[in-house]
Amino acid sequence: MVVNLIQALYDPLRPLPQPNDRAFYEQALVEIHSFEIASQVYYLLKQRGQLEQTPLFFQRSLEQKFTEVLYQNMFIKNQTVQIMEKFDESEIQMIPLKGVLFAETYFGHIGARWTSDIDLLIKPSDLERAILAVKSLGYTIEEECVASHFHWSFSKRIPGSLIPLTVELHWDLLKANTSQFNVNELWDQAARLEPYRFIQQLSEFHTFYMICLHGWRHNMSSLKYFIDIIQLIYYLKDRVAYMRLFEIAAAHKTYKRISRTLSIVYREFPQLEKIVSLPIEQKSNLWWDYNAIRDSNSRSFKHYLNCLVFHLMDFDAWKHGLVGVIEWMLPSKAAIGYELGRHDKGNLLLLDYLRLYKKRVLNLIRTIRINKTL
Template sequence: MVVNLIQAIYDSRLPWPDPNDGMFYEQALADIHFFEIGSQVYFLLKQRGLLEQTPLFFQEALKETFTEVLYQNMLIKNQTVQMMEKFEEAGIQMIPLKGVIFAETYFGHIGARWTSDIDLLIKRSDLDKAIQAVKSLGFTYEEECVSTHFHWSFSKSMPGASIPLTVELHWDLLKAGTSQFKIDEVWDQAASLESYTFIQQLSEFHTFYMICLHGWRHHLSSLKYFIDIIQLIYYLKDRVAYSRLLESAAGHKTYKRISRTLRIVYREFPQLEYIVKLPLERRTNLWWDYSAIRDSNNSSLKYYLNYMTFHLMDFDLWKHCVAGIMEWLMPSKAAIGYELGRHDKGNSLVFDYLMLYKKRFFNFFRTIRINKTP
């Protein structure tokens, strides 16, 4: 349901869903809540003058979500600005990733995209100084850092917030041993942000590259990753530069990840061809299915096929595949929290692994049993 709505939001040539079809909008709203894309949908509808063409209950529900996201993002922006000023003062080079700056730049409003954490790209050589800067702002709860991962997380409690706010210090965009991507390319093409000297912003090219990799890393398990990519395509248009992107991905050994991600997005939203033509042949064996991610809590066989494909088949080299499998077996604490669907940071890493393996085992066992039931 909601896919049809998003398609119509972006493409005025498509028929608009009947405002009197309450069942359609109820199902669409359920999908929107499931994928946590209420703020994106609300802002896109309002921006395009389409909000009033939806039922009142739909408008009110989306507005409530948007308001909640707006207040949270304003709080996060305040913390992000403090972080930028602290890094600038300390002479530490830094690039904000995704977050409120991404929402403001590419969506046009701070509340247009839900943000939960602060992600910062730093140089590995500045890690110690960056940690000191982060801790000086109260982010003193430190997660265990796994040497093969590419980020380190620090959290602090916020007044009135039920979960801590986390800052992730990244020194790369991909896990070590899973590609030949060189982070120096990102720094070489970054530009200074506003009036800062040490705070920079990703180039448009690397922003699109990063957002595609981010969607892949999360198995395109939510429509929010689709909307990020779609919004960038509509914003950048011919500046997307697919020839350069695919050539770079081939050199970085991320070609399968980038190409399959884009193929899936274009298959689900074919009107993108009218904005920027995708120079890739169409394939049917993409092993991705909307119903599988929408019903992931039911642990369908399709969900597991989709999930395992991302871990086993999306690497250009076999050694990168092995590294990807090891990451799946021993994910970071943040990735464990994402998979378990919780935000508490107080458990030991060993306990988290036990809970993760328990969930995976019982979910897979239940899936096999359900699919064997006549």
């Protein structure tokens, strides 16, 4: 349902649902809060002068969440600036990824996109110094680093918050041995971020590439990944440079990931063709299902086909697909926690695997039962 609202936000020819359609806006709010996109929807409505065309209860709910996000992002920006100053002082090269800088640059407001942590790209040779730098700022809660992954997380307790603030130090954007992605290209085309000497900002091209890969890595499991990509397309327009993107993706062995991700976005939001045409044949068997991400009880066999494609077939080389399958069958402790929906790390790994497999089997059985009753 909220897809219709987002389509209207990006298409001036599509009217918003009538404000007296309370059932629509109530259900839209449920989905908006579930996908954590209240700040994006609020800011887009406000920016387009359409907020008053929605019911008052809808406006107030969005405004309350936007205010919460604004204050949180202001705090995270303050912490980000401290880290950038520390890295610059220590002569450590770094590129901020996503976060408040992305919100300010591409959405136009610090509160226009919810941010929960701080993602930084560093060079592998600077990893040890970067760890010392973030620890000196209080980020001393260290998560287990998985050798095949491309980031290391450090957190610190925040007064008044039950959830610690996390800094993720990335030295790549994809797991090892799943592509031929060359992260050095990002560094070569990044520009210096004023007023710093060693802090850089991703080029527009690589920002779009990164956001597409980020959405794929999360299997487009939330509308927030769609909004990120859509917002960039509207912001960049013809600067998206699709032909260059697909040429580089083919060289990096990420072509299937990028093409399928964009095909899903364009299928759900066909008005994007009026902004920048997607120069590839869009397949009909994408398997991605909106109902499955909106409601886990609505998952069909299409959802499991989507998971199969994601873990096995979204790779340009068979050896990369094999690594993807192994990662799915034997995920890291952090990945298990993400899939199980919890953050504690104290359990035995074997018990975590048993809980994970139990959840997957029960979800499959539930799907079989639901489809039998249809």
